[in-house]
Amino acid sequence: MQIPDYMVVPSLVVVVIILLGIAFWARYKTVGPDEAMVVTGSFLGSRNVMSEEKDRKIKIVRGGGAFILPIFQQAEYLSLLSLKLDVSTPEVYTELGVPVLTDGVAIIKIGGSVEDVVTAAEQFMGKPTEALKAEAQEVLEGHLRAILGSMTVEEIYRNRDKFAQEVQAVAAKDLKKMGLQIVSFTIKDVRDKHGYLDALGKPRIATVKRDAEIAEAEAVRDARVQKAKAEQEGQKAELLRDTFIAEAEKEKVLKIASYKREQDMAKAEADQAYFIQEARSKQSVVDEQMKVELVRKDKEIELEAKEILKKERQYDAEVKKRADADRYAVEVSAEADKA
Known part of the structure; x- marks a missing residue:
């Protein structure tokens, strides 16, 4: 196409x-x-x-x-990754002529600045990592031996951190010229083949043991004192608690007695009021009964009076009737006599 x-x-x-x-x-x-x-x-x-x-x-x-x-x-x-170096020395004579051996660990890396990277590139570009580690290790071990020769065993033994810092400070200058920096440097072990360090540590060990025994004895003593104080405080607390309990029990009994007394008085007053009310009720019943009886008697009297009046009237009527009959008879008789 x-x-x-x-x-x-x-x-x-x-x-x-x-x-x-x-x-x-x-x-x-x-x-x-x-x-x-x-x-x-x-x-x-x-x-x-x-x-x-x-x-x-x-x-x-x-x-x-x-x-x-x-x-x-x-x-x-x-x-730019960090690298670990195991640093060690053969027997090195210290300031007072005591031969010692040391082991340490260093962490190094290529510096982070442009200058450090350029310096490291000039010296290590194209070389294996082991070559870089070997050169840095030689520098560190050389300065480690130099610092060992300027210090006494006692100084090294008592202040390993200061020893490591001095090695790191001196070696850092030379490693900087290689474009490297020390991230950390630590002394792992300091030893000798003649027992010097062991002898140096025995007084300290004895002192530590002695202090430990004293501290233990003091701790036991303090524990006993504290226990005695605690028991005493416990007894005081128990006594105080018992006192509180007794006072509470006493107050409870008094309150119960007072309540019972008030209850009895209220009951007595209630009973008395009941008897009074009962008497009043009975009196009212009696009064009513008397009133009823009076009314009944009044009725009876009234009925008797009426009956008497009725009888009187009947009697008067009969008397009048007999009188009229007698008068009529007299009149009839008189009329008859006239005739």
Whole structure:
């Protein structure tokens, strides 16, 4: 299929752009936080670039990325991870001529500044990590021997931290020239083959044992004293508690007695009021009965009076009737006599 003439130029431009993109992607290098990329060559720019003798420049890239120009630039990597070194010395004579052996542990790493990375790149780029560790170990062991020769066994024995700090401070200057820094340095062991340190420690051990025994005896004594005080306080507390209980019991009994007395008085008053009310009720009943009896008697008297009056009236009527009858008889008789 033939491409039209008007599509040739745009197609070439697209192809060129794609090729440039692939080339850029292939030549763009990234760096992790635990490493540094050392870029050498031309057209390095000015950021994180150091110039050396004869106008030789080195660019350091950390925690980012950079485009490496083909032909003109080259990139290599340095690890910034820490390294552990076991440092030891053969017998070294101290200030007073006592031979001792020491073991220590150092943690080192390439410094974080651009200058440190450039210095380390100059000395260790392309070398294995073991070479870096070996050179740093030689420096540390040399200074360790030097510091041992300037101190007494007693000073080393009693203050290992100061001893380690002096070694670290002196060795750090030389390691700085190699682009390295000491993260930490610790003395693990100081010993000798003649029993000097053991003899040096015996008085201290005896003192510690003695102090421990004294402390134990004092602790036992204090425990007994505290126990006696606690028992005494306990007895006081029990006595106080018993007193409180007795007083509470007494108060309870008094309250119960007072309540019972009040209850009895109230009951007596209630009983008396009941008897009085009962008497009043009986009296009221008697009064009512008397009233009823009086009414009954009044009724009887009234009835008797009425009966008497009735009888009187009957009697009067009978008397009048007999009188009238007698008068009539007299009148009749008189009339008869007249006739």
